[in-house]
Amino acid sequence: MLYALCLLLFMIGLYCAVVKKNLVKIVIGLAIMEYAVNLFLIMLGYRAGGTAPIIGRGDLQAGAERITAHFINSAVDPLPQALVLTAIVISLGSLALLISICIRIYDKYGTFDITEIRRLRG
């Protein structure tokens, strides 16, 4: 169910990026797509009632076997969180570039409307 909602968010972003005529709205659509993917990655690592994947002092006193069992039973998967951090940084870079190109286009053409920005013909 949650995954389907996440996919729906992705589709809304895709629709926005493909259909909208305003440059800024297209950029917003792309951002929504990226958020949907990030949300999906986070949900992969989610675990109801899980704990942070950190070994505390209490665990260390309990001994190695206890730690492993405790870890497998309760800790969330930390890897998707690392992936999401990386993905956020990457999308920051590409969004910043997109917005700065939008500003340059506005300087040149005086409009954000994509139907008026077409000097290149197919």
Add this chain to the structure above:
Amino acid sequence: MIRVLPAFVVVPLVMAFILPVFGRKGKALATLLANLVTISLLALAVACVGKTGVYEVGNWSSRVGIVLVLDGLTSLMLLAINVVSAAAMLFSVRYMEQYTAKPKYLSLFLLMVAGMNGVVISGDIFNLFVFLEVASIASYALVGFGCEHEELEASFKYMVLGSVASSFILLGIALVYGNTGALNMAYAARAIQQTGINAGLAFAMSLFIAGFGLKAALVPFHAWLPDAHPSAPAPISAMLSGVLIKALGVYALSRLIFNVFGVSVPVSWVLIALGVLSMVVGVFLAVGQWDFKRLLAYHSISQMGYVVLGIGIGALILAKRGNPVWASLAILGGLFHLVNHAVFKSLLFLTSGSVEMATGTRQLKKMGGLVERMPYTRAACTIASASIAGVPPFNGFWSKLILVIAAVQAGFFGLAAVTVVVSLVTLLSFLKVQRYVFLGDLPEELRNTRENKGSMLVAMLFLATLCLLMSLLVLVPSLRVTVLQPAVDALVEGVGHAMKVANL
């Protein structure tokens, strides 16, 4: 040898952040440093031919850490990327004098090289995505480097479609991780082999085909390429058409299909369909073009079709458990055409840049008779045109011949005929280029056109020589066995290959 593998990424990356510090005064030094980087990477790529191995970053074992992998396909791609980047960088020395902010250009160029090298050497899927984004973002900025109306528009269009493709790829990677619990290609391949392809993985595969298809500009996804590639400065067009669409698109896609997911009949048919569509649609759109660089860009789509067709036929034969010798012949044709296309298409874009710099126009109808004014550029352009059209002594002929033979052996007589027809149309289209640019009457305003000397000439002659010499890669058995065959074997061995390299 495996110890130097990170240098392919680290050296251009570090240099990319040093170069912008040089201001207007340090321009000559910055140019020299950037050229030193690309040339030494080329030497390193040549030294890596024939070696295999795995480099574990920071000595973390491959179960938890990041790995860099060197195998046959990787070393072939490294060779193609670094040959083209060395030539394009040499060409930029003089060509980029027309633009301001040269150190920034050099920095973006090296970032793109670092990204592409990273894509081909990375051994896990997420790292591949990160390097793909590094190369893509640098290329978006480079397409808009001129900051004029057309360049900005093309850059925006390219960036929107590129970001959509990246989101598709990232979602696919997330699905692979969710279903296999691994990002390392070898571990993911082993997990997929044990569980088989379920619905999630099939969805991931279709996302990868759409995402990497967009990056490779295969036909239903090609809309951005004819705008983006001509708008960039000429050496960047050479890099984009020459290697970027291959490293980010075709290489990544075939690596995932063959070595991680394993070939299957439906996916092979999709590849063949994409290949044939790109071949035919690209070449017919190219025929009507009168803008020199736009015409070349449409031919890139068409020639990528050949590469994907060869790989698709190979995949189909493997998926149907046919004769692996035929499969490896088809893949050999595809991969050989990939490296050939890298060389002759980047040469064509460099000559178009040379013509544009000398005459100030890209419109074929405004040129003519340049053969007496620019003899060297003309010679280079003729060699490259002959290669792309498949005229016998040059490299393009051999790869197309192998593709036709492979198609006939696999029983696709229709496809073989289409390949030959597309090649003829390509020949016609390039006869038009020769006729309108170099032959005919010299217009009055072009009387004082001068040949471009120095680094631009050296870069063009270097690639033109390669167009001739690369025929030896298939004709001389010892060269074929050391350079091309390991790359073909890496794909033919399929899922087992990733595990073999990683010692699983």
